[in-house]
Amino acid sequence: MNINLTLFAQAATFALFIWFTVKFVWPPLLRAIEARQKTVADGLAAAEQGKRSLETSTRQADEAIKTARERSTDIVGQAEKRAAQMIEEAKNAAKDEGAREKAAARAEIEQEVQRARELLREQVAALAVAGAEKILRREIDARAHAELLEGIKRQL
Amino acid sequence: MAAGAELNPTEYINHHLTFLAKPVGDGSFWTVHVDSVATAVILGVLGMGFLWWVVRGATSGVPNRRQAFVELAFDFIDEQVKGIFHHGDRNRFVAPAALTVFVWVLLMNAMDFLPVDIMARMLGALGLHEFRMVPTADVNTTFALALSVWLLMIYFSIAVKGLGGWIHELFCAPFGSNPLLWPANLLFNFIEYVSKPLSHSLRLFGNMYAGEIIFLLLWVWAATGLAGTVFGTVLGVGWAIFHILIVVLQAFIFMMLTVVYIALAHEHH
Numbered sequence: 001m002n003i004n005l006t007l008f009a010q011a012a013t014f015a016l017f018i019w020f021t022v023k024f025v026w027p028p029l030l031r032a033i034e035a036r037q038k039t040v041a042d043g044l045a046a047a048e049q050g051k052r053s054l055e056t057s058t059r060q061a062d063e064a065i066k067t068a069r070e071r072s073t074d075i076v077g078q079a080e081k082r083a084a085q086m087i088e089e090a091k092n093a094a095k096d097e098g099a100r101e102k103a104a105a106r107a108e109i110e111q112e113v114q115r116a117r118e119l120l121r122e123q124v125a126a127l128a129v130a131g132a133e134k135i136l137r138r139e140i141d142a143r144a145h146a147e148l149l150e151g152i153k154r155q156l
Numbered sequence: 157m158a159a160g161a162e163l164n165p166t167e168y169i170n171h172h173l174t175f176l177a178k179p180v181g182d183g184s185f186w187t188v189h190v191d192s193v194a195t196a197v198i199l200g201v202l203g204m205g206f207l208w209w210v211v212r213g214a215t216s217g218v219p220n221r222r223q224a225f226v227e228l229a230f231d232f233i234d235e236q237v238k239g240i241f242h243h244g245d246r247n248r249f250v251a252p253a254a255l256t257v258f259v260w261v262l263l264m265n266a267m268d269f270l271p272v273d274i275m276a277r278m279l280g281a282l283g284l285h286e287f288r289m290v291p292t293a294d295v296n297t298t299f300a301l302a303l304s305v306w307l308l309m310i311y312f313s314i315a316v317k318g319l320g321g322w323i324h325e326l327f328c329a330p331f332g333s334n335p336l337l338w339p340a341n342l343l344f345n346f347i348e349y350v351s352k353p354l355s356h357s358l359r360l361f362g363n364m365y366a367g368e369i370i371f372l373l374l375w376v377w378a379a380t381g382l383a384g385t386v387f388g389t390v391l392g393v394g395w396a397i398f399h400i401l402i403v404v405l406q407a408f409i410f411m412m413l414t415v416v417y418i419a420l421a422h423e424h425h
Contacts, residue, residue: 003296005180006189010196010291010300017200018256025207026252028214029230032223035216 125153165376172272172372174286175294189294191284196291199263207259233258233411240415243316243422250418253308257301257414261360262407264291268367268399273375292406293364295357302357305414309352312421321424329425356413363406367399 129149163171176191210226219227237251267289279287291297313322326345331337374395378388 002184002187003299004177004185004187004189006187006192006294006296007300007303009188009193010297011304013193013197013200014256014260014301014304017204017260018253020204021207021256022249022252025204025211026230026247026255029211029226030247032211032214032216032219033227033230039216 121156122153125156128152128156168376168379169369169372171286172276172368173288175288176284176286189288189296191287191289192291192294192297195267195289196260196264196297199267199291200260203259203263204256207255229259230255236412237415240412241419241422243419250415253418254411254415258407258411261292261301261410262404264297265360265364265403265407267291268293268364268371268403269396272368272371290364290368292360293368295361295365298357298361299353301360301410302353305356305417306349306353309417309421310349312418316422317424325425352417356410356417360406360410363402367395367402370395 129152132149175189177187178190179187207226210222214223214226233255234246234251237246237254241250270289272289275289276287279285288294310322313325317325327333327338327341329341330344331341371392374388374392377384378392379385
């Protein structure tokens with residue numbers, strides 16, 4: 001138990017080592033650890049934010065899908081309606097066309113009949129005139145009796 | 157022993173407890189225990205050098221095992237300091253000082269694990285016939301550390317509270333500022349200021365010195381015959397294992413007290 005100069009030597013050594021640690025050992029490690037802690041904290045925050053934005057975008061996507069589905073349903077409905085309408089229109093148009101054609105045909109037939117009847121009348125009149133001519137060849141002057149003959153022809 | 161001569165137990169123990177003292181002047185004070193200083197310096201350089209070497213290449217990314225080991229020590233010290241020191245930025249001085257104390261004292265204490273007689277023979281072969289391996293079993297070392305901490309205490313007391321505040325506290329704390337209580341306060345503070353470095357240093361010194369003596373006694377016993385060898389060996393192993401705890405525990409206690417004393421110096425009363 002003898003106190004001597006060793007005490008001061010050791011104290012100086014101690015001071016030197018403390019100074020060394022304070023200056024060169026502690027700060028770099030502290031920096032490294034704090035930087036890592038920050039990195040980890042940032043990473044956790046980013047993960048949290050990513051999770052949140054994923055939730056948001058999932059919700060948005062769901063909404064978009066819902067909207068699209070509704071629109072497509074609308075569009076399909078409209079298309080069906082339009083198709084039905086078009087079929088209806090076509091049907092009507094065809095019906096009209098048919099009716100028109102039928103009427104035209106009927107008019108034509110009517111005309112034909114009229115014409116045939118006219119022809120027939122003329123022929124009958126001619127036949128009657130011819131018959132009358134044969135009977136009355138001499139007695140009837142075609143010129144003098146033209147008025148009469150015309151009247152007969154019109155009557156037939 | 158080193159010369160191969162037969163020693164009686166007293167001589168054996170005395171031999172192992174003799175410092176490698178170099179007088180540097182007149183009088184018993186002007187002596188340096190070269191063994192204590194050299195061992196302490198070498199261990200400090202090794203310990204702090206290792207830390208510095210690891211820390212220089214420290215990455216903030218994924219640490220390698222070496223760095224993880226150092227960070228383990230760092231975190232351990234930092235946790236302890238964080239729990240005790242609430243008076244400002246601990247990273248500026250207290251925490252690194254605590255790390256220094258812990259690592260250095262631990263290494264110095266750990267010298268107790270080296271087998272004394274084998275070391276004595278090896279050092280004897282180098283011409284060092286007297287060499288004590290455990291610097292913390294030298295009261296000079298523990299006093300040097302404790303007094304350094306004591307000076308830091310006074311320094312921080314004055315730095316934080318001002319010279320007037322410190323003197324005011326000497327007279328007015330802990331009992332009160334009534335002038336009648338001044339002597340009591342001063343006496344109390346005086347005793348505290350004396351007892352702190354004494355208990356701080358002697359606790360470490362006593363533990364390490366006692367550990368050394370018990371080893372020496374066991375080895376004396378081991379030299380007395382077959383039974384002594386067997387018992388000496390068995391008990392020596394037991395004591396060595398127990399000593400692992402003491403070495404770490406004393407280093408830890410010394411470090412904690414250092415932090416506590418410096419933290420107390422920052423406190424206002």
